[in-house]
Amino acid sequence: MLQRKLLVFFVLLCATAIGVFSRASWILNVYQDFFPPQNESVCACNKCLMEYDPWLSELMKESPEPFLSPTNNISEDTFNWWKKIQTDRRSFAFYNKTVNKVFQIFPTKVNFTRSSPDLCRTCAVVGNSGNLNGSRYGPLIDFHDIVIRINLGPTKGFERDVGNKTTYHVMYPRSFKKLDNTTHLVFFPFKISDLLWLIRPLAQKNITLTYISYDVILLFTKLSLNPAFMKYVHYVWLEKHGRYPSTGFLTLVLSLYLCDEVNVFGFGADKKGNWNHYYEEIKNTRLRTGQHPGKLEYQYIEKLHKQRKIHFFRGW
Template sequence: MRAMKPTRNLMLVLCPTLVLGFLYYSSGRLHLQVWGQKSQVDADNSVFVGHVAVYDKQGFLLKLDVKLPLELQYKYGNLSKGECRPGYSEAKMTSIYPKFARPAPMFLDPNFKRLSKIGSFSPPFGIKTQEKIIDIILAETKNYGLGPELDSLSCKRCIIVGNGGILSNKSLGSKIDEYDVVVRLNEAPVSGFEKDVGSKTTMRITYPEGAIQKIERYEKSSLFVISAFKPPDIKWFRQMVFKERLRGTEGFWKSVARSVPREPEHMRILNPFFIQEAAFRFIGLPHNNGLMGRGNIPTLGTVAITMALHNCDEVAVAGFGYDMSTPHAPLHYYEKLRMSAIKESWTHNIAKEKEFLRKLVMAGVIHDLTNGI
């Protein structure tokens, strides 16, 4: 019996060491967060080790539960049907992505240099090297929000309207117009398509190559918002704000608008933090030392959704999603291009982006009116 004692002591030391080593290795690979005990593997491959919530490498919960915690169920359960739910998207987002922090201004204002997260990066992920020209632009626009009426709302319902052909013949126009903030992208037209896409436009987010070129196609009133992906975009925007003759078109991959029929007070610069966060934190695109590179730029639609998550209480989308299994389906709702026209993008990673958006839909963070994601 005495001969066995050293062996038993050795086992008492080795077993806890092996267990701790396994847990350390697993936590590094699976991102574990303890909240109880008991082990199980669910049908959707989400793992709970001793009621340990498992997150993917981006920090999203693998088991996407659409249910809110009981206290939030009670909070929102007492609201009337259809009433705006304050903080709803934030609550849902935080439940699947605990690292989410809501405060992030929609547009740049004169205090933009205080935003440390964008100060270290050049466009598209920040404002480095562009500070002086941004100061000049903001001094001219003088306005940095959505406008007094919308800024004063205690609860905002926002919808991002994509340009997908999936919007055709859905008759969602009146539903889209019910939202407080309607965001449209690039040159997607409204006139003639109101039945499917609505007639209301709060803001149109674009970049030089995507901006409407025919002045008569602009809405009578909306905010013109630049999302700058490269330094020439800021230079172009300055000329649009000051109504200057367009000089120098180097650095653009196709023709750009030569004028924008908006007064400076109706023009904004989108906070580039949303491009940075969507790319590196939400989707997990290559960092490339903070420079634009192959497959590390999110699409404008995902950037707009990221913006809405930080600034809206409820977020919906419509017109998102490309179904490559239907090559003859319309690519956009406003033209005859077919799905087969999509080529592999040098700048975007559509597959990884769709994976991120699907997480948001599955968890109820955003509502997809056209069920394309």
């Protein structure tokens, strides 16, 4: 009888031990899946943007390639969405012909450095808000590996608050300005005529590469945003609010793919609630976002900051 009790006790003890070790093993596997060991970090920053986060991972997993290239064009379905945000009614065939011409003139090789455990790519995304006035963020902005500026925002005369380094400058034809030879143009085409604008100077008679204008020479360093990326931001991030995303918000989302650590400057209103540019006086205090869901975009910036995915410098 005693031997039988000892046998039952031994069997129960073994079953309990197996259960404990099995559960411990499952917990360890889950932990490793969600939190890789430190020596397997995706980058060399203190906190890497692309480390696992369910909310951000869900948003980013649906992204197409951000840039157009000869091997990465858009579908007719995406073209039909893109066509709705413009007045141009030319066909998908005409669009493809135009894109092919662009890449014949400006061969584009998308070659960004990928995340690496040995590398920390820090980016400053610099908007044009008046809250940069008096901020003295200039040295901090210039300290980043990559500085991305948007549209007409100048640096000359504003170096103390906005810095003077520019790695990538985001523009479209209406906001085009001359760039120095250390700055790469990131071109945002919002319509077919924007793509035609790229090739028009070279389509004129008696123009050769030898005599090409300074502005057009700079376009050889350009990268063109994929309209499919615009559609993705509109559908997945903004859930179809507004007509299409703003240039600033598109730039911010794009930076999440280019960088391991993102710091954002010059977005939102100044302390008086004015939505001015730091380089000009604008008396209209209303949020001038046109077709863009400005409030929702700003809420996303704040959420990314609260989730510690970016750092948002609010200015003064």
